[in-house]
Amino acid sequence: MSTIDDLPSLRDVIETHGIAAKKSLGQNFLLDLNLTAKIARMAGDLSGADVLEIGPGPGGLTRGLLAEGARRVLAIEKDERCMSALAEIAAKYPGQLEVINGDALEINPLTHLTAPIKVAANLPYNVGTELLVRWLTPPQWPPFWESLTLMFQREVAQRIVAEPGTKAYGRLALLAQWRAEPRIVLDLPPEAFTPPPKVSSAVVHLTALPAPRFEADPAVLNRVVAAGFNQRRKMLRSALKVLGPDIEDHLLAAGIKPTERAEQVPLEAFCALARSIAAAR
Numbered sequence: 513m514s515t516i517d518d519l520p521s522l523r524d525v526i527e528t529h530g531i532a533a534k535k536s537l538g539q540n541f542l543l544d545l546n547l548t549a550k551i552a553r554m555a556g557d558l559s560g561a562d563v564l565e566i567g568p569g570p571g572g573l574t575r576g577l578l579a580e581g582a583r584r585v586l587a588i589e590k591d592e593r594c595m596s597a598l599a600e601i602a603a604k605y606p607g608q609l610e611v612i613n614g615d616a617l618e619i620n621p622l623t624h625l626t627a628p629i630k631v632a633a634n635l636p637y638n639v640g641t642e643l644l645v646r647w648l649t650p651p652q653w654p655p656f657w658e659s660l661t662l663m664f665q666r667e668v669a670q671r672i673v674a675e676p677g678t679k680a681y682g683r684l685a686l687l688a689q690w691r692a693e694p695r696i697v698l699d700l701p702p703e704a705f706t707p708p709p710k711v712s713s714a715v716v717h718l719t720a721l722p723a724p725r726f727e728a729d730p731a732v733l734n735r736v737v738a739a740g741f742n743q744r745r746k747m748l749r750s751a752l753k754v755l756g757p758d759i760e761d762h763l764l765a766a767g768i769k770p771t772e773r774a775e776q777v778p779l780e781a782f783c784a785l786a787r788s789i790a791a792a793r
């Protein structure tokens with residue numbers, strides 16, 4: 513059967529290079545190259561972009577990104593066993609694939625990349641959430657990336673796109689929607705992976721906004737949202753008491769009823785509250 517390139521099938525790659533999936537590294541591989549090409553296309557037009565891929569594993573998504581025309585791919589993979597398999601892909605695309613063997617949480621990829629930069633990854637979920645929060649809270653905005661195309665546990669994907677008044681709505685939704693435009697672009701059942709994980713997954717595509725959606729000091733907004741959702745069942749006038757004795761005045765100034773709960777408050781009102789608190793300092 514012909515594939516997106518003429519490299520061996522991913523099953524053969526795993527067999528030849530001895531990359532049996534390790535639970536400790538969150539290894540649930542995508543072996544269908546049509547699917548990895550489809551995910552690569554969800555990252556948008558790659559032809560003029562450098563792509564940062566975290567956790568390439570045996571290289572299914574990497575092959576998709578290169579076949580879809582990425583200018584360059586920088587892939588960071590923790591598992592040393594994957595290096596020889598990834599070297600075979602690099603040989604097929606001379607000068608276009610750079611692989612770093614290391615922990616994505618400890619490596620700064622920026623010296624290896626040229627703008628515009630897109631990020632694509634099928635990562636273990638805990639690492640994915642931690643990196644997402646880092647990518648959404650850089651020292652300055654706009655960030656180094658134009659878009660993020662990331663696989664998450666479906667429940668986490670729903671938290672990223674959640675609307676006020678739902679159970680999934682919380683800090684992750686507010687952070688993601690303040691700085692980016694997040695959308696779920698693909699749902700995947702456990703059987704799409706080898707070995708299958710226990711839960712369903714989803715690909716989330718986030719486009720960076722040129723500036724945060726509403727004005728607010730990031731540190732103040734973060735404090736307000738953290739306090740509100742740390743006690744999400746409490747009314748805001750008591751959940752936010754930690755922020756000062758005049759919190760009720762600020763809530764009213766922001767157009768928020770002090771008896772409301774954080775779960776019901778839209779992003780725009782949280783930003784207005786952060787502005788009112790910052791202005792009173």
Ligand code: SAM
Pocket residue numbers: 537538539540541542543566567568569570571572573588589590591614615616617633634635636639
């Ligand atoms: N992208 C491949 C695919 O779709 O088949 C592999 C996906 S697998 C869910 C996650 C990959 O991330 C594994 O190859 C694992 O070794 C790698 N990984 C886990 N933790 C990592 C970390 N902290 N930094 C870089 N890679 C990591």
